[in-house]
Amino acid sequence: MSPRSLRFRLLSAAALSVTAALGVAGFALVALFEHHVQRRIDAELEVYLNHLIGHIELGENGLIRVTGAGPAPGFRQPLSGLYWQIQDEVRPTLLRSRSLRDFRLPLPQDELALGVVHRHEIDGPDAQPLLVREQQFILHPRTEARRLRVAVAIDRNDLLEARSAFTADLLPYLGLLALAFLSASYLQVRMGLSPLERVRSAVLDVREGRCERLPNRYPEEVSPLVEEINELLGARDRAVESARAWTADLAHGLKTPLTALTADARRLRKKGESAIADDLDHAVQVMRSRVDRELIRARLRTGGRPIARHPR
Numbered sequence: 001m002s003p004r005s006l007r008f009r010l011l012s013a014a015a016l017s018v019t020a021a022l023g024v025a026g027f028a029l030v031a032l033f034e035h036h037v038q039r040r041i042d043a044e045l046e047v048y049l050n051h052l053i054g055h056i057e058l059g060e061n062g063l064i065r066v067t068g069a070g071p072a073p074g075f076r077q078p079l080s081g082l083y084w085q086i087q088d089e090v091r092p093t094l095l096r097s098r099s100l101r102d103f104r105l106p107l108p109q110d111e112l113a114l115g116v117v118h119r120h121e122i123d124g125p126d127a128q129p130l131l132v133r134e135q136q137f138i139l140h141p142r143t144e145a146r147r148l149r150v151a152v153a154i155d156r157n158d159l160l161e162a163r164s165a166f167t168a169d170l171l172p173y174l175g176l177l178a179l180a181f182l183s184a185s186y187l188q189v190r191m192g193l194s195p196l197e198r199v200r201s202a203v204l205d206v207r208e209g210r211c212e213r214l215p216n217r218y219p220e221e222v223s224p225l226v227e228e229i230n231e232l233l234g235a236r237d238r239a240v241e242s243a244r245a246w247t248a249d250l251a252h253g254l255k256t257p258l259t260a261l262t263a264d265a266r267r268l269r270k271k272g273e274s275a276i277a278d279d280l281d282h283a284v285q286v287m288r289s290r291v292d293r294e295l296i297r298a299r300l301r302t303g304g305r306p307i308a309r310h311p312r
Contacts, residue, residue, distance in 0.1 A: 014185035045133040081155030112136035129156040195222045
């Protein structure tokens with residue numbers, strides 16, 4: 001397939017369009033998946049946050065403590081990627097999950113509104129990228145109001161790994177879609193260009209004499225081209241007919257002078273001028289042969305049809 005062919009150009013445009021469309025679709029699907037996982041993580045962290053707030057109480061010494069088991073087993077495994085931290089702003093107290101060991105989450109010093117969950121991205125133990133959800137909570141607001149900062153965090157690498165796994169699973173399906181779309185584009189281009197192939201075949205039939213005109217059985221986009229070709233063939237036939245008539249007129253116009261020259265040669269021969277008569281006969285014969293050749297050549301150029309002969 002030549003790079004100059006229309007089929008090559010259409011298929012190249014289809015390949016570029018399919019690649020661009022599937023590339024945009026792939027990025028959009030990955031972004032949508034990441035957004036969906038992010039919402040699930042947010043919901044999960046808020047569940048952990050509410051569970052943790054519900055199990056905070058004051059001990060006999062006035063210090064805060066967390067009763068019952070943690071909201072998930074991961075909070076008890078060191079460096080598991082799942083952490084919680086409670087900070088008492090009235091009495092400088094810091095409670096942490098076992099998974100943090102002696103590490104303190106570097107929470108931003110921002111103003112927290114009651115009941116509003118803040119979202120942060122910070123570095124955790126061993127430089128783990130963490131997604132943090134933090135909320136301010138007032139313990140015993142009617143007696144001794146204790147303003148607490150409660151935060152839960154999860155390793156952001158889990159989100160990145162889920163996105164990478166989803167991308168790896170998505171790529172084969174995008175490849176299959178690209179193959180299907182390109183196959184459909186090939187069939188579409190082939191069917192769309194088939195009328196032009198039929199026009200080429202019909203022109204070949206006209207050139208080889210199997211028909212005189214192209215049949216007008218084509219889609220409306222190709223019909224103007226067929227009509228113009230038929231007009232061109234009609235103009236060619238008219239030009240050939242005019243040339244035939246001119247050739248016939250010229251050939252028959254020469255017959256009278258040639259006949260007169262032949263008669264002159266006979267008269268010269270009777271007078272004893274045989275040499276001059278022979279020269280005239282030879283010249284007449286050469287001219288007749290040339291005229292006959294031109295008539296035959298004209299007949300061959302017009303498809304074997306006889307040249308019209310005018311009456312003498």
